[in-house]
Amino acid sequence: MKHIPAVHAEGLVKSFGDFRAVDGVDLHVDQGEIYGVLGPNGAGKTTMLKMLATLLPIDGGRAEIFGVDVRRDPHRTRQLLGVTGQYASVDENLTANENLWLFGRLQGVSSRTSRATAAQLLEQFGLQEAANKPISQFSGGMRRRLDLAASLITRPPLIFLDEPTTGLDPRTRGQMWDTIRELVAGGCTVLLTTQYLDEADQLADRIAVIDRGRKVAEGTPDELKASVGNSTLRLRLTDAADQSEAAEVVRRLLGEDPVLSPESGRMNVALDAADRAADVLISLREAGIGITSVSVDAPTLDEVFLALTGHDTGEGSDPSATADKLQLEVAR
Amino acid sequence: MTMQMTQPAPVATTPRRLTPGDVAARTTSHNSLRETLSQTMSMAWRATKKMRRNPEQFFDVTIQPLLFTAMFAYLLGGGLSGSVEAYLPLVIPGILAQTALTACMATGVQLREDMEKGVFDRFKSLPMARIAPLAGPMIADLLRYAIASTLTFVTGIAMGYRPGGGVAGVAMAIVLTMIAGWSLAWVFTWVGTLARSAQSVQGISMMIMFPLTFMSNALVPVETLPGWLAAFVKVNPVSYVVTATRDLANDGQLTGHVGWALVACAAVIAVFAPLSVRSYKRHL
Numbered sequence: 001m002k003h004i005p006a007v008h009a010e011g012l013v014k015s016f017g018d019f020r021a022v023d024g025v026d027l028h029v030d031q032g033e034i035y036g037v038l039g040p041n042g043a044g045k046t047t048m049l050k051m052l053a054t055l056l057p058i059d060g061g062r063a064e065i066f067g068v069d070v071r072r073d074p075h076r077t078r079q080l081l082g083v084t085g086q087y088a089s090v091d092e093n094l095t096a097n098e099n100l101w102l103f104g105r106l107q108g109v110s111s112r113t114s115r116a117t118a119a120q121l122l123e124q125f126g127l128q129e130a131a132n133k134p135i136s137q138f139s140g141g142m143r144r145r146l147d148l149a150a151s152l153i154t155r156p157p158l159i160f161l162d163e164p165t166t167g168l169d170p171r172t173r174g175q176m177w178d179t180i181r182e183l184v185a186g187g188c189t190v191l192l193t194t195q196y197l198d199e200a201d202q203l204a205d206r207i208a209v210i211d212r213g214r215k216v217a218e219g220t221p222d223e224l225k226a227s228v229g230n231s232t233l234r235l236r237l238t239d240a241a242d243q244s245e246a247a248e249v250v251r252r253l254l255g256e257d258p259v260l261s262p263e264s265g266r267m268n269v270a271l272d273a274a275d276r277a278a279d280v281l282i283s284l285r286e287a288g289i290g291i292t293s294v295s296v297d298a299p300t301l302d303e304v305f306l307a308l309t310g311h312d313t314g315e316g317s318d319p320s321a322t323a324d325k326l327q328l329e330v331a332r
Numbered sequence: 333m334t335m336q337m338t339q340p341a342p343v344a345t346t347p348r349r350l351t352p353g354d355v356a357a358r359t360t361s362h363n364s365l366r367e368t369l370s371q372t373m374s375m376a377w378r379a380t381k382k383m384r385r386n387p388e389q390f391f392d393v394t395i396q397p398l399l400f401t402a403m404f405a406y407l408l409g410g411g412l413s414g415s416v417e418a419y420l421p422l423v424i425p426g427i428l429a430q431t432a433l434t435a436c437m438a439t440g441v442q443l444r445e446d447m448e449k450g451v452f453d454r455f456k457s458l459p460m461a462r463i464a465p466l467a468g469p470m471i472a473d474l475l476r477y478a479i480a481s482t483l484t485f486v487t488g489i490a491m492g493y494r495p496g497g498g499v500a501g502v503a504m505a506i507v508l509t510m511i512a513g514w515s516l517a518w519v520f521t522w523v524g525t526l527a528r529s530a531q532s533v534q535g536i537s538m539m540i541m542f543p544l545t546f547m548s549n550a551l552v553p554v555e556t557l558p559g560w561l562a563a564f565v566k567v568n569p570v571s572y573v574v575t576a577t578r579d580l581a582n583d584g585q586l587t588g589h590v591g592w593a594l595v596a597c598a599a600v601i602a603v604f605a606p607l608s609v610r611s612y613k614r615h616l
Contacts, residue, residue, distance in 0.1 A: 004352070004353055004356070006352065031352055053457050054456075054457065055453060055456055055457055065356075066352050066353065066355070066356040067353075068356055068359065073361065075359075075360070075361060075362055075363075075459055076356075076359040076360070076361060076459075078457060078458060078459035079355075079359040079360070079459045080352070080355060080356060080359065082457075083453075083457040085453075086450070089449075089450035089451055089453075089454065090451055090454070091378065091449075091451040092449070092451075093378075093381060093382040093385055093386070094378065094381055094382075098381065102374055102377070102378055103454070103458070105370070105371075105374040105377075106371050106374050106375075106455070106458055106460050106464070107458055107459065107460070108367055108370070150454065156355075157352035157355050189352070
């Protein structure tokens with residue numbers, strides 16, 4: 001039965017008035033894979049997930065979950081998936097234990113089995129000590145883990161994770177990633193949305209990049225990153241007037257154009273490998289071009305976006321923008 | 333850390349060995365009646381837990397019966413029936429209906445508040461009957477109606493009311509009030525699924541509740557009313573309930589009025605339960 005895709009969607013559309021939040025997205029997720037949907041806030045990721053989870057009506061196109069038509073058979077669809085997101089969470093009036101028991105009971109699991117599964121999940125997620133505490137005392141990471149546990153009580157074959165680590169500290173994020181990997185090792189299929197390229201990179205077998213309700217790219221993390229280089233060299237020239245000459249040096253060396261910000265003398269160079277940075281710096285010195293600051297970073301979501309769509313994510317999360325602000329503050 | 337008592341539950345791990353294709357083949361197209369009932373009871377359990385942790389939810393059903401009984405009896409008793417004692421048999425069943433109605437108004441407001449929360453999105457994503465999240469809390473609310481009606485009788489008796497129906501009559505009156513409360517709560521549940529915020533539910537519910545309670549025979553005999561008002565009072569389901577409660581509490585008799593009250597309750601459910609479920613589904 002391996003040939004039935006976990007998710008198969010064609011031309012999904014969701015409009016809110018004149019605004020097309022999701023504008024003709026095709027999606028194909030195979031069984032047993034982690035599929036990442038990557039995009040900035042407001043790109044339509046959550047809306048798409050909500051349509052697939054029967055939480056929003058599908059305005060156009062069609063979707064199937066394990067061969068079940070989502071629009072025609074929402075009740076069957078709901079039996080096949082678990083949803084975890086900022087919206088689908090747990091009941092704050094109940095304890096962790098009570099929450100899991102309730103979600104089991106609501107899905108036809110007997111009271112005894114429900115209790116046993118709840119205990120098992122709480123242990124698996126390292127929450128057994130907080131099992132009977134009010135949810136209000138939970139940390140962000142504990143909340144997310146409980147949210148996830150609540151989707152697993154009936155062991156659905158497909159899990160939707162909507163931005164599972166947004167707002168978590170790096171250590172808790174790592175724990176969450178491990179948990180998600182375990183799920184898939186146990187035979188689950190995972191469809192996750194994220195704003196972080198590194199998260200998609202760490203977890204996903206395949207990634208779709210969503211922008212303004214459309215899928216702008218799809219591929220493995222390596223394919224995606226290759227489109228922007230594996231790392232980025234960020235330079236700031238002493239004299240902004242040298243920019244075109246510097247660009248020419250880079251073009252001759254790497255055969256590719258750097259991204260320029262003329263007004264500030266900044267230049268970003270995509271690199272296949274981080275050690276090529278040295279070659280660029282040496283060539284620039286030989287050409288007599290002065291540099292005030294240098295850094296080598298992994299490509300950000302912004303750069304992937306810029307490369308794929310020709311515009312940035314529009315969130316002002318560009319690290320060089322922050323650097324500008326810092327310099328301004330120092331100047332004062 | 334030495335605890336190793338929880339063996340993995342056998343049933344919980346079995347579905348894992350099924351292929352997703354098997355799971356897809358095992359899905360059902362709708363909930364059976366038994367499943368719907370069990371889901372409703374689970375949601376009722378959730379509501380009682382919530383009540384226990386937010387005891388302020390009991391303020392309206394504890395304070396109001398005391399306040400209204402004393403207030404209306406002393407305020408209107410002399411004028412309407414000559415004395416407070418003579419007025420009590422008339423007004424106690426009226427206040428019973430009134431407090432039940434206020435209590436079920438809260439059902440709609442709380443549902444609306446609840447629906448804004450993240451957990452309701454999860455409820456919607458589960459393969460559960462769409463009526464369960466609505467009917468569940470209403471079943472838990474039966475407890476509130478029971479408290480409200482018992483306290484009304486206790487206050488009345490303390491003020492000198494001697495129900496002619498005896499213990500059995502009073503008990504039946506309380507049960508009828510609970511049934512009526514449950515039925516009328518569907519009206520407010522419907523408002524709860526329609527309105528945009530908890531505040532607007534409150535506002536709309538007030539406008540439904542006041543005419544329903546005051547334009548009934550709860551506080552005054554119908555004979556004293558002008559014709560047009562009497563016409564409305566006579567079709568008001570609250571009037572049926574009040575008359576029936578009077579028959580039960582004061583005479584201990586299962587009269588035709590009781591039958592009509594039950595029919596009125598059934599009619600309210602038949603109209604507003606489907607409307608509520610439909611409107612709740614539309615929220616998806």
